Amino acid sequence: MFTSGPSHGVAAGSFKGEPLHHASLAPEEYRALLADNGFSVVRHQIEDPDCGGATIWLARKDS
Structure with missing residues (x-):
């Protein structure tokens, strides 16, 4: 399971005063x-409202 942005792109900002x-x-x-x-x-699920708007991926390793 991982999160990503909803589409191809780059974003910059800060988190707890540190550049992100x-x-x-x-x-x-x-x-x-x-x-x-x-x-x-x-x-x-793109921008899942149940996950605070995060885009989530759930993948399974094929056997």
């Missing part, structure tokens, strides 16, 4: 990388 940089791939890129490494996407 975040970059995300496009969803198709995440899917391709997961598949290339033997994972299947179980669930992908």
Whole structure:
């Protein structure tokens, strides 16, 4: 399970007074990388309201 941005992009800001940089791939890129490494996407929810608006991924290692 991991979180990402909702789409390809870069964001900058701060967290607890420290600089923060975040970059995300496009969803198709995440899917391709997961598949290339033997994972299947179980669930992908963009800006999930039940997770505070985070975009979440749940993947399973293929057997």
